[in-house]
Amino acid sequence: MTSSWLLFSSTLVVLVLLGSASTPDEEDDSLMMQREVDLSDLIGSMVEQQPVMLQRELDEPDLPNPFEQTPSILGFRPRSFGLPPSMQYPVEFPLARPTPRNLDDICLYGDRRPHYPDSYFPSSGYGQLKRQAKAVNRVESWYRSCCERNQTWASGVTLCCAQRAWTRSLKVFCKESSSVKDRLHHCCKRSGNNVFSCFNSEAVNPHYQPTEEIPAPPLTSTPNFNFDPSTCQGYF
Structure with missing residues (x-):
């Protein structure tokens, strides 16, 4: 011009x-x-x-798109651009306590909730988020074990199994968290049943509804869950 x-x-x-x-x-x-x-x-x-x-x-120069998406196990997420770790690599933790009202969904939608393989996180860092993801993987795997044996158990034993799996997974999480030099989850600082009440109150999906469009592959690296149905007095 x-x-x-x-x-x-x-x-x-x-x-x-x-x-x-x-x-x-x-x-x-x-x-x-x-x-x-x-x-x-x-x-x-x-x-x-x-x-x-x-x-x-x-004509404007090509600028980077701040909403450009990169794949993740949870579908797609925006590039970080300075976001906190919990938004870069979101983990749906903690899970809610199993109850008679959500037990059916626990068993029905186990592969339609997030799972977190090792490839989800970078090789270094993000220790606390990795422990949370490990706890979710652990309990979801144990839920599957409880649900698969549902037809051979008396009524109420599946619920007992799921609740034992949930409490044990959180105990392991708190134990692992306290063994490293990292900020301990505030629920782990409580005592007795208050630990589990705290985790339950912060559950992001208390009804265990499906959140994934594509079924997640089964997790194979989770430790076995040893459950004895005879310990479930009062569930019959």
């Missing part, structure tokens, strides 16, 4: 200089002819250049 205006200004200066060297009558005729010729050429030149200049102004 700037070059077009410079060309226009230069042409006007030439016209003025030519006019000053002519007689009055010649000046009028000369200016009229000069304007017809020069202005038409100038306008044509500007019309040809205008689309190019406008296009350059409208």
